[in-house]
Amino acid sequence: MIEGTLFRIKRYALHDGPGIRTTVFFKGCPLSCRWCHNPEGLDPRPQTMSRRTSSGEIRETVGAVIGVNDLIKEIEKDVLFYDESGGGVTFSGGEPLAQPEFLEAMLVACNHLEIHAALDTSGYAPSAVLDPILPRLQLVLFDLKIMDEKQHRRYTGASNRTVLDNLKxxxxxxxxxRIRVPLIPGITDGDDNIAEIVRFAGSLKTLQGVDLLPFHRIGIEKYRRLGMKDNTAGISPPSPERVAAIQRSFESAGLIASIGG
Ligand code: SF4
Structure with missing residues (x-):
């Protein structure tokens, strides 16, 4: 039986693709973005997280192994909502492409049940992993973070060559x-980087739109609860004026850019 490791299943999601969706968060990511606000998605193995309660601190496990059949049953619970709203399932993370066999098996099952399937990805995976699943996807939500190779390596821990090749x-x-651009002050939101992303996005033939994702500090306390070093210290959300100016940069190039996912 094919199994995968997840850290969350979110029902009734409204920001991970069209309509009402179930978002499935795969555990494990090969990147280490400075601004990551899903630290529980980085390690591929289940982890222990602490939680403060009125009766003291408790420990809970984050991450669980699940089989294809059990996950598809969970996803199927909301097919009426998908049908009514034009929604479906979004495989997110972490990085779903880091569990390729499980992802492909899930996509085969979704295709069989005619459930709209989207992949939310950093794009950092071998082409041999990406190619076989492309015919099974109805939508890709693709993170485009930093266009300069050296800066990408500095802030995410890896080159962007594979990422850009995979987007092509x-x-x-x-x-x-859909391109998703995290707006991280001082890291991704500089004029040069935004201009390069606008240029690259404008060259795509299948672009449905751009989602601008301003950095926020919601959930950052999870680093402490996991006993992990918080690399986001010192990063603040961008100003609304800066976000609006970046949105105008995309719109001036004839692209549809929304704020939020
Ligand atoms: S690609 Fe996403 S999940 Fe992975 S480290 Fe970057 S922000 Fe976090």
Whole structure:
């Protein structure tokens, strides 16, 4: 039986693709973005997290192994909502492409049940992993963070060459794609980086739109609760004026840019 490790299943999600969706968060990510606000998604193994309660601190496990059949039963619970709203399921993380066999098996099952399937990805995976699943996807939500290779390596721990190549592969395959740009002051929101992202996004044939994701500090306390070093210290949310100016940069190039996912 094919199994995968998840850290969350979110029902009735409204910001991870069209309509009402179930978002499935895969555990494990090969990147280490300075601003990551899902630290529980980084390690591929289940972890222990502390929680303060009125009766003291308790320990709970984050992450669980689940089989394809059990997960598809969970997803199927909301098919009426998907049908009514044009929604479906979004595989997110962490990085879903880091569990390719499980992801592909889930996509086969979703295709069989005619459930709209989206992939929310950093794009950091071998092309041999990406290529076989492209025909099974109805939408890709693709993170585009930093265009300069050196800066990408500095702030995410890896080169962006694979990421950019994979985005081109998705576009060449004609899979619909939305670009997601995290707006991290002093890291991703500089004029040069935004101009490069606008240029790259404008060259795509299958672009459905751009989602601008301003940094926020919600959930950052999870680093402490997991006993992990908080790399987001010192990062603040961008000003509304800066976010609006970046949105105008995309719109001036004829692209549809929304704030939020
Ligand atoms: S790709 Fe996403 S999950 Fe992975 S480290 Fe970056 S922000 Fe976190």
């Amino acid at each position: 592969r998705i576009d060449d395959h004609r899979t619909p794609v």
